[in-house]
Amino acid sequence: MTTDVDLSLAEFQHLCRQQIEYLDAISNLQSFQMVKIKTQIKNLEYAKKKNYKNKIYNIILTDGKVEIRAQSDFHIIENIKDNDFVEVICFCQPTKDYKNESLEMSANIISVRTLSKEEVPSDINHATTILKSLNLKPNRFPRDNNRITLSLIYSSSSAAQVHQDFLGALGDFKHEIEIEELKTRFNNIDELLATIEMAKGNVIAIIRGGGDSNDLMIFDEDKVLQKIADLKSYRIAGIGHSADNNLVNAVVDYSATTPTDAGNHLKEQLMQNKRDMWEISNLRQNFKNLEANVLELETKNNELQNRIVATRMPTKSTNINNILIVVIVVLILIVIVK
Numbered sequence: 282m283t284t285d286v287d288l289s290l291a292e293f294q295h296l297c298r299q300q301i302e303y304l305d306a307i308s309n310l311q312s313f314q315m316v317k318i319k320t321q322i323k324n325l326e327y328a329k330k331k332n333y334k335n336k337i338y339n340i341i342l343t344d345g346k347v348e349i350r351a352q353s354d355f356h357i358i359e360n361i362k363d364n365d366f367v368e369v370i371c372f373c374q375p376t377k378d379y380k381n382e383s384l385e386m387s388a389n390i391i392s393v394r395t396l397s398k399e400e401v402p403s404d405i406n407h408a409t410t411i412l413k414s415l416n417l418k419p420n421r422f423p424r425d426n427n428r429i430t431l432s433l434i435y436s437s438s439s440a441a442q443v444h445q446d447f448l449g450a451l452g453d454f455k456h457e458i459e460i461e462e463l464k465t466r467f468n469n470i471d472e473l474l475a476t477i478e479m480a481k482g483n484v485i486a487i488i489r490g491g492g493d494s495n496d497l498m499i500f501d502e503d504k505v506l507q508k509i510a511d512l513k514s515y516r517i518a519g520i521g522h523s524a525d526n527n528l529v530n531a532v533v534d535y536s537a538t539t540p541t542d543a544g545n546h547l548k549e550q551l552m553q554n555k556r557d558m559w560e561i562s563n564l565r566q567n568f569k570n571l572e573a574n575v576l577e578l579e580t581k582n583n584e585l586q587n588r589i590v591a592t593r594m595p596t597k598s599t600n601i602n603n604i605l606i607v608v609i610v611v612l613i614l615i616v617i618v619k
Contacts, residue, residue: 288316289402290344291526297349297373297386315372315391319402320344321409322393325363329355342369342388345408346526353390366396366405411503412531415510420534422515422550423483424557429458431547432482432514435540436489437464443490443540447519450544454551467499477508486517486547487529488540500527509533519543 288296293316323341331339332355340351340358351371361367374389423429435443444462448455465476467489477485487509489497499505500520509516509532518529519537530536537543 290320290347319368344405351388366401369393420515430482432461432480432485434463434487436467446541447544450541485514488519491521500529
């Protein structure tokens, strides 16, 4: 195999997806052409601790926008550290996910070397610098809130189809939540920032259909990323098509591949909320039943204790009889003594 193909991580991801589609068609697992990638490596120290038979799994390769899982022999990667910028030679290694009955992609690393500062691609360096400056923290989906309010931000120029795709994926759940629709222009930073500022929902979804990659560059802008990072609500992004990658995907709590996928994710969360509420309701009812049973047992126990005490306590007539017996015995003794 040759290794003269240089790809970005996003290009490698696209290549892997094409090959997985091919494998799905022929139902045959195999490896493919080796490529050279400049990337940042993460999760390495944890992966090293979990190595199995000198094989390391769950390594993460990232360029700030795209993340791909990788695996390697221990001796190849042992001198590399977390967050190093590296050049890896690898090939796409599709693996079977038997639980979901699907193929997943990972990079099988053949060799790796650390990059000098001058060799690090400017786009990776820039993306990493931006994401570090945002102090990202995940926001939890509002599980303890019976009422979900959704702020749906979408483009006014392509409102109809994107809007229908998202709400269509929600199904009947769209009638069970409060939806605040906010249209904006995604080619105007100030307008987009103002729209995000207006969003009051405890869930905020930003969706946009696919298009030219230049049209999506607004989702790499520092101000937009900072505004989204500062939100306290649960954040969903469904930007473009599955092949599109922007820095916003690393900022939100769930990065959907498409607006439809974003709607499906929200539906899953709402279904989970219903299951949680049902379980909580059952637990509360079980607790009430248990509490009633405890009270009933306490009542029966008190009754039993009273009966036991009653059988042990002498009655008034019994006391009189005992006194008479004592008097008679004393009189008999007096007579005998005389």
